[in-house]
Amino acid sequence: MSQLLWQPTPEQIAASNMTAFIQYVNRKYQLFIQDYNQLYQWSIDRPADFWAAMWEFGGVIFSQPYSQVVVDLDKMPGARWFLDARLNFAQNLLRYRDEQTALIFQGEGRPAEKISYAALYDLVSRTARALKALGVKQGDRVVGFMPNLIQTVVAMLAATSLGAIWSSCSPDFGIKGVLDRFGQIAPKVLFTADGYFYGGKVFDSLERVRGLLPELPSIEKVVVVPYAQPEPDLCALPGAVLWEDFLAPYPAGEMEFVQLPFDHPLYIMYSSGTTGIPKCIVHGAGGTLIQHLKELLLHTDLKRSDTIFYYTTCGWMMWNWLVSSLAVGATVVLYDGSPFHPHPGALFEMAAKQGITVFGTSAKYLAAVEKEGVRPGKQYDLSALRAVLSTGSPLSMESFYYVYREIKQDLQLASISGGTDIISCFALGNPTGPVYAGQLQCRGLGMKVEAFDEQGRSVLGQKGELVCTMPFPSMPLGFWNDPEGKKYRAAYFDYYPNIWRHGDYVEITPQNGLIIYGRSDATLNPGGVRIGTAEIYRQVETLPEVLDSIVVGQDWQGDVRVILFVKLAPGVELTEELQNKIRRTIRENTTPRHVPAKILTVPDIPYTINGKKVELAVRNVIHGQPVLNQDALANPGALAYFAHRAELES
Structure with missing residues (x-):
């Protein structure tokens, strides 16, 4: 049973947009929904009613109303949303024209710039x-x-x-x-x-x-x-x-x-491109807008009085998500530069100075500031801060404890997960619900997310493939230059026909939360037992001697063996004693099958420009296979450290 880390007060629940939405839905449809779990169930049982309510509650600006919320709901892909509606995305983000600050830009080593x-x-x-x-x-x-x-x-x-x-x-x-x-x-x-x-x-x-x-x-x-x-x-x-x-x-x-x-193209986003030419994913204006309004208003509890920040580049979907906060009328903080310049606490210093209420970052960043010994709650005035969001990769148990120990006790920590593919999230925060260590709080409203076992059955409390078994408005319109939709179907729908397979290895918990164990295509399979890479990272990266790590499966003697590469802290050597400590930590907190067959050192761990570890690229390198698109990596030179390792020959 995961440890309860935070619970909103009755006053916080009553004042939330989520509660206002529940009251709105109850009035509109003569319902008696009392909490998030009941709202979620209604949203997937009655998707047309839910999305119609979201359209109105979110105040979507349009010139022509829709004639029907959805047709062909049984087709994935193929469902169409808000037929005949006419709108403009930018008009919805520029609905406010007052003197409130819209954007604050903070460049590395520069004074902040503001625009109303x-x-x-x-x-x-x-x-x-x-x-x-x-x-x-x-x-x-x-x-x-x-x-x-x-x-x-x-x-x-x-x-x-x-x-x-x-x-x-x-x-x-x-x-x-x-x-x-x-x-x-x-x-x-x-x-x-x-x-x-x-x-x-x-x-x-x-x-x-x-x-x-x-x-x-x-x-x-x-x-x-x-x-x-x-x-x-x-x-x-x-x-x-x-x-x-x-x-x-x-x-x-x-x-x-x-x-x-509604389905006019708005954005073209790109897959990470670590396995070939990036896929050009086309997202529609209406689907992006209504999904972002839902996630910002309800799951993030964003209001006009908020100041929201997400550490992101303009090439990551979190930039698009952040900028949609303008539709809510909040103040949006843009940052460009290294999050560690001129010192590891730079972003928290900015949060204090700008009165940031919602602070968004990556799991990698939170792990890194902990390693650097940053104690934001003691070093900076974070009295305005009410929520920390984390995405990019699974947030370790230790990082959950770090946030509540060293940043702030009374805040909502929302580990969120989705992707460029849907320009939004499958799992999110719930400002009216508890935070449990290691768990994403809830599945997103209107998102019929399930975990499938190897027989394609929906399971609870067991690990499985993350799937979405019902269409939703922010599904891609398709891929660019893919007129018959072959690449699009192959990417998400070939494995389970008419069901979105996302590629994450997850568990839906008894608390209706989600635990993510890593990418399912990077899942380790020693002895035929599936192991998520995040399960190993959670243990290894709690050790002060280890700055970072990456784990892959090596094909070996008709099976797969687990190989762990570690980047060690300055002055630390990979002694027999340290190897034993790493193995013991993994064994005691997981299972003997998680324990790596080999532990090797590398000076750097390769990441995509968006901050995701590239297990598949490392796996290709150790098997002598090419990595087709190294330009997608922030530090492609790091791959050389994994090639031709004599230690992997025995």
């Missing part, structure tokens, strides 16, 4: 007019190769106000990584900064843009935002224009938001 909702609307209106003058229209692709700046948000909103499709790449991608993504979608306009800062260093972006342009002939205009330098030299980029010059001819004014169907 009124000024944001005006800046977007000017940018939209400039894009329209270029001939940008419905269905065109507009892309960002940008740091997490205010201008990035403005460019996205301007493009989507016209019905163009937005796509972005983090500026730390190499040329090949950018071409693997943008090269597939033929963008018309590219927004870039001249450079960016990370870890106290300046990185040039224009040199890479110069290398990209010959390979992207569809681009008609490059707009450069000065960031690293006040007046960047554009001589090497023919036809490029500085941001201010691009906007100069266009005064602010009332915006004309192009009204579009």
